[in-house]
Amino acid sequence: MSAAIHIESLTGRALHDRLDDLAALRIAVFRDWPYLYDGDPDYERRYLATYAEAPGSVIVAAIEAATGRVVGAATGLPMCHEPETLAGPMRQAGYDIDRLFYFGESVLLAPWRGTGIGVGFFNAREAHARALGRMSHACFCGVVRPDDHPRRPAGFVPLDGFWRRRGYEPVAGAVGEISWRDLGEAGETAKPMQFWARAL
Template sequence: MDVRRLSRTEAEAALDDLARLRIEVFHDFPYLYEGDIDYERRYLSTYMESAGSVIVGAFDGAELVGAATAAPLTEHFEEFAEPFAARGLDPASFFYFGESVLRKTYRGRGVGVRFFEDRERAARESGYSACVFSSVIRPADHPLRPVGYKPLDEFWVHRGYSRIDGHTTGFSWCDVGETDETVKPMEFWARQLPS
């Protein structure tokens, strides 16, 4: 497998592949994303328009099978920066990790670790020492929660990230089986990178 940072030209060429990959992976719990290519193009445009964005691709031959995104928090959606400003934290101090998506058959091979390492390296190169990301909050008794579901909390903690208690936002998408977008609660995780 080839895991590497994409050039701007490569990222733009892979936009629809990344959109389809997000739809496929986020269809599963906990995101339960119905999937819409127009929504994807709007969402992903933030990375195409951000001078500081990073997209890491995982390829099996020429096929994109995984991807991870990141950008300065101030260049992402306002819903993610606003809670930091509201707590007296300067959003310009944080590098925001968007999605890490990887097809199921490629998991367990260290690609997720590479996604974090490459984005943390990009953060350092851009002068950031703090990285953050968000994850959706679903109730433990959610009717679509699979039996034996294990959240990624342990993986994130092992990578040095901690949940920021009480620090949340809301972001909208259309759930599986629904026709209208609804706001989902999101929590934040952060890591101070070693110098």
């Protein structure tokens, strides 16, 4: 990873001072395929503040050394704090929810992709989960879009290969659900989210 970037876990005052930056980052990155998220800054600030206050949670930021600008962020928390629309499918797949750590998202501005920051995000969250002392597995989920979706870019390469190199595999039958408003939609719709997991 470039020396121009440092990765740090944000907590307390440092986290609250960065909420606007983190909200803007999520909105910018999630507008792109495959999420197509039509984000709202006020919702994002509330989401991140609530997320940060959950016991055992972590928010990791990639910060540009020269400017102090946040160029990427990743979140994680024990799955027991997530709603049944996410926890339920993993419970049904045989996982102990009290020992499962959930990676909420990983967002990074395009110029910094492919520089090792994504690996750093996984390493930091896995280390945090292990330090909690009771987590046996880590998991995350990715949106499932149809191959013929009209907004799918030509030549799009999914992140499956990157995730597999990190040791994650899809969990058969474990599909959660998250609702948001797509670009051009009038309101929120539920999106299927395929889970991936690995032992810690």
